[in-house]
Amino acid sequence: xxxxxxxxxxxxxxxxxxxxxxxxxxxxxxxxxxxxxxxxxxxxxxxxxxxxxxxxxxxxxxxxxxxxxxxxxxxxxxxxxxxxxxxxxxxxxxxxxxxxxxxxxxxxxxxxxxxxxxxxxxxxxxxxxxxxxxxxxxxxxxxxxxxxxxxxxxxxxxxxxxxxxxxxxxxxxxxxxxxxxxxxxxxxxxxxxxxxxxxxxxxxxxxxxxxxxxxxxxxxxxxxxxxxxxxxxxxxxxxxxxxxxxxxxxxxxxxxxxxxxxxxxxxxxxxxxxxxxxxxxxxxxxxxxxxxxxxxxxxxxxxxx
Ligand SMILES: CCC(=O)SCCNC(=O)CCNC(=O)[C@H](O)C(C)(C)COP(=O)(O)OP(=O)(O)OC[C@H]1O[C@@H](n2cnc3c(N)ncnc32)[C@H](O)[C@@H]1OP(=O)(O)O
Numbered sequence: 283x284x285x286x287x288x289x290x291x292x293x294x295x296x297x298x299x300x301x302x303x304x305x306x307x308x309x310x311x312x313x314x315x316x317x318x319x320x321x322x323x324x325x326x327x328x329x330x331x332x333x334x335x336x337x338x339x340x341x342x343x344x345x346x347x348x349x350x351x352x353x354x355x356x357x358x359x360x361x362x363x364x365x366x367x368x369x370x371x372x373x374x375x376x377x378x379x380x381x382x383x384x385x386x387x388x389x390x391x392x393x394x395x396x397x398x399x400x401x402x403x404x405x406x407x408x409x410x411x412x413x414x415x416x417x418x419x420x421x422x423x424x425x426x427x428x429x430x431x432x433x434x435x436x437x438x439x440x441x442x443x444x445x446x447x448x449x450x451x452x453x454x455x456x457x458x459x460x461x462x463x464x465x466x467x468x469x470x471x472x473x474x475x476x477x478x479x480x481x482x483x484x485x486x487x488x489x490x491x492x493x494x495x496x497x498x499x500x501x502x503x504x505x506x507x508x509x510x511x512x513x514x515x516x517x518x519x520x521x522x523x524x525x526x527x528x529x530x531x532x533x534x535x536x537x538x539x540x541x542x543x544x545x546x547x548x549x550x551x552x553x554x555x556x557x558x559x560x561x562x563x564x565x566x567x568x569x570x571x572x573x574x575x576x577x578x579x580x581x582x583x584x585x586x587x
Contacts, residue, residue, distance in 0.1 A: 322411035329360030329399040343380035355393035394440025413472035420448035427542035444475025454500040
């Protein structure tokens, strides 16, 4: 990414954090004086491997974000965590976009954080820094003005299961498994997955999934409300992705500014206290009222002229 792009990323990150939840007013600093986020960035940089690939399809307005580290079942290396932040940043400024599909490479979703990296930074301070970094990135992913979907083929384990909860929808292939394996690792979710899971399935179900480290198959996932659709397709990744894009079809029909506005009012309704959510809704309404799509729709209703 260019320096300009990186600066814009930081600006957007700051702006969205301030405008939406008014969090992080002060930059926490390490004893060296460097911002905490830079301390963990340097540490994560030391763990290479894999990539986070982004393909933006201008014609459909759908982006495909791929967690790509098949030799380690798509586990997140440190560099991949940093790359995810960059990719999310690119999506934040994609004004023509409507949706993003998050998937794993080579028929698996993601096996969480790379256990080699975890081992090397296995102290509470670095653990908390890494979690804060991933929480920020996944919160930004969930707040994108794009409709997001986790497409779970194969396994979504640990941090991989948490990643699925940072999307608006979850689709699973019939061989898919979502498992919050943290308990088996002597851990709890730390990338915001527990908080989001409670929001999606309720505290009773979340407690069962986390304390039982339940291997959730697609049908149980649907019953619990974690999974929105099960895809029964057998001809490989491309066909599965095509099915997922087809599923998104009705929700992304229409102009990008309207789809993005819809997502924005849902995010504010989901996250903000009512008064603030209502204010945001008015502001977002103002961006589409009298806009091209609105005027075009009015022109198609001659009876009401
Ligand atoms: C945020 C907190 C977290 O995410 S904690 C991490 C949670 N994740 C885990 O505990 C998953 C650990 N992995 C496993 O249990 C198994 O590897 C799973 C994914 C079930 C696959 O088993 P199986 O089909 O037998 O393959 P395998 O074990 O031989 O794995 C293939 C190669 O991939 C690697 N791998 C897998 N997961 C990770 C991981 N999270 N970090 C680092 N490496 C991972 C395995 O080590 C194995 O590599 P290699 O072929 O032995 O070099």
